[in-house]
Amino acid sequence: MTTNAKLLARRTKAIPRGVSTATPIFAARAENARLWDAEGREYIDFAGGIAVLNTGHRHPKVIAAVRAQLDCFTHTAFQVCAYEPYIELAEKLNARAPIAGEARTILFTTGAEAVENAVKIARAATGRSGVICFSGAFHGRTALTMAMTGKVAPYKNQFGPSSADVFHVPFPASRYSVDVETSLLVLDHVLRADIGPDRVAAIVLEPVQGEGGFHQAPLELMRALRKLCDTYGIVLIADEVQSGFARTGKLFAMEHYDVHADLITMAKSLAGGFPLSGVVGRADIMDRVDPGGLGGTYGGSPIGCAAALAVLDVIETEDLCARAEALGARAKARLKEIQTRNDMAPIDDIRGLGSMIAFDLITERGGAAPDGAAAKRTTVRALEEGLILLSCGVSGETIRLLYPLTIEDDLFDQGLLRLETALKLQA
Numbered sequence: 001m002t003t004n005a006k007l008l009a010r011r012t013k014a015i016p017r018g019v020s021t022a023t024p025i026f027a028a029r030a031e032n033a034r035l036w037d038a039e040g041r042e043y044i045d046f047a048g049g050i051a052v053l054n055t056g057h058r059h060p061k062v063i064a065a066v067r068a069q070l071d072c073f074t075h076t077a078f079q080v081c082a083y084e085p086y087i088e089l090a091e092k093l094n095a096r097a098p099i100a101g102e103a104r105t106i107l108f109t110t111g112a113e114a115v116e117n118a119v120k121i122a123r124a125a126t127g128r129s130g131v132i133c134f135s136g137a138f139h140g141r142t143a144l145t146m147a148m149t150g151k152v153a154p155y156k157n158q159f160g161p162s163s164a165d166v167f168h169v170p171f172p173a174s175r176y177s178v179d180v181e182t183s184l185l186v187l188d189h190v191l192r193a194d195i196g197p198d199r200v201a202a203i204v205l206e207p208v209q210g211e212g213g214f215h216q217a218p219l220e221l222m223r224a225l226r227k228l229c230d231t232y233g234i235v236l237i238a239d240e241v242q243s244g245f246a247r248t249g250k251l252f253a254m255e256h257y258d259v260h261a262d263l264i265t266m267a268k269s270l271a272g273g274f275p276l277s278g279v280v281g282r283a284d285i286m287d288r289v290d291p292g293g294l295g296g297t298y299g300g301s302p303i304g305c306a307a308a309l310a311v312l313d314v315i316e317t318e319d320l321c322a323r324a325e326a327l328g329a330r331a332k333a334r335l336k337e338i339q340t341r342n343d344m345a346p347i348d349d350i351r352g353l354g355s356m357i358a359f360d361l362i363t364e365r366g367g368a369a370p371d372g373a374a375a376k377r378t379t380v381r382a383l384e385e386g387l388i389l390l391s392c393g394v395s396g397e398t399i400r401l402l403y404p405l406t407i408e409d410d411l412f413d414q415g416l417l418r419l420e421t422a423l424k425l426q427a
């Protein structure tokens with residue numbers, strides 16, 4: 001029988017160091033919120049393949065839809081011969097996304113590709129080049145999205161000159177002592193010192209930062225950005241690659257705001273484990289790119305579209321938005337209880353919308369200094385307990401919960417219990 005150790009040795013020889021893996025285990029099989037490794041050990045999955053599995057591993061409806069599509073055709077390239085599942089998915093997303101007026105959807109494969117294309121669309125629509133993003137943001141690893149990502153190590157420091165005309169403004173988060181006022185002050189400064197508003201194509205932000213630590217963009221920030229974009233004809237892009245598809249208790253996190261983005265990027269849980277991404281946005285902006293300017297060989301794969309149609313159906317029929325709220329409330333209550341206990345590692349700032357829940361490890365109870373090493377220890381101990389758990393945040397101090405929203409109640413409780421054990425101080 002193969003073992004995790006044997007596979008690790010093969011991986012080390014065959015695959016470069018640049019792609020890192022959060023756990024030393026190798027997947028053999030998975031079902032809803034359970035995953036079995038190469039040695040047959042069972043884990044509860046609170047990582048969901050980094051926010052991809054809101055509908056769980058191998059949801060029966062998703063698998064059935066993919067099987068049916070496999071029996072018809074698997075690929076034509078939408079640019080060669082189009083197909084109905086793509087159109088149907090676009091129609092559904094246009095109807096459901098919080099976009100003002102008529103909407104259009106274009107599909108791609110990865111999150112970074114969706115973000116890159118949203119910027120291309122904004123540049124074509126405005127005839128401008130500038131892009132303003134936020135510190136702590138994660139938008140991808142391709143050349144442009146790497147430039148847009150607001151964290152130097154490990155994403156940018158080895159890769160040469162950044163893409164031109166990309167600027168960063170601090171994202172408001174109390175952990176980093178940045179409030180909305182400061183954020184907007186720096187934005188104003190950037191618009192005076194670096195690039196005039198008449199040269200800015202887009203402002204891009206995650207309504208809830210993913211890799212940055214599950215910090216939510218405050219309502220006043222979103223309203224101020226909307227106003228600025230309206231004043232200067234700038235395209236407001238919400239990157240919902242991580243926050244989308246019921247995770248926050250709404251289909252799109254932008255539904256928590258009373259203002260709209262012009263374009264929304266989506267990926268991850270859109271297709272329940274199959275690679276699919278897209279941009280949904282205002283028709284008058286989306287239609288500004290000339291034919292042939294957008295696309296990609298695999299963009300909007302029929303397999304991905306079939307999976308995504310099933311995902312949307314599951315989200316609705318299983319009421320996963322309400323489920324996200326209910327599970328999130330339970331997780332938060334449990335974490336609040338843990339926070340009060342002296343036998344637990346000090347945690348703080350339990351936060352989150354719906355089931356996009358996170359908390360920080362801090363160096364001492366009542367203090368504020370982030371403790372990335374303690375978060376790392378927590379994920380390692382969680383794995384020993386049989387729980388797959390991810391960290392994030394600027395100093396790696398944040399633990400984020402991304403369990404499938406379809407997780408069974410008793411398994412969810414078991415997962416929380418394992419999390420509690422991982423947080424227990426050792427003598």
Ligand code: PMP
Pocket residue numbers: 050110111112113115138139140141206210211239240241242243267268
């Ligand atoms: N945007 C956000 C908000 C993300 O969380 C991610 C992935 N973590 C991306 C973009 C990039 O997606 P991908 O890795 O599929 O390119």
